Amino acid sequence: MKETLIQQCLDLLKKDDTKSQIKTICEPILEILFEILNPYIDIIIFLLLLIFILLLGILVLLILLIRNRTISFK
Numbered sequence: 478m479k480e481t482l483i484q485q486c487l488d489l490l491k492k493d494d495t496k497s498q499i500k501t502i503c504e505p506i507l508e509i510l511f512e513i514l515n516p517y518i519d520i521i522i523f524l525l526l527l528i529f530i531l532l533l534g535i536l537v538l539l540i541l542l543i544r545n546r547t548i549s550f551k
Contacts, residue, residue, distance in 0.1 A: 489495055 490499075
């Protein structure tokens with residue numbers, strides 16, 4: 478019985494009209510969710526770019542220090 482119920486649900490989801498109905502229901506929800514999350518996504522992208530630039534600067538400074546051999550270990 479359980480397998481037939483699952484199979485019936487899968488068959489129902491394979492129909493094109495069901496897919497279009499689900500799409501029309503989910504589309505406004507996803508748009509609202511994206512509008513809410515958009516500022517946070519922008520902040521995360523900005524912070525990731527800032528971290529990348531800082532790491533690149535640290536790498537350049539390390540290469541310059543190694544090239545000049547000013548690192549001294551006591």
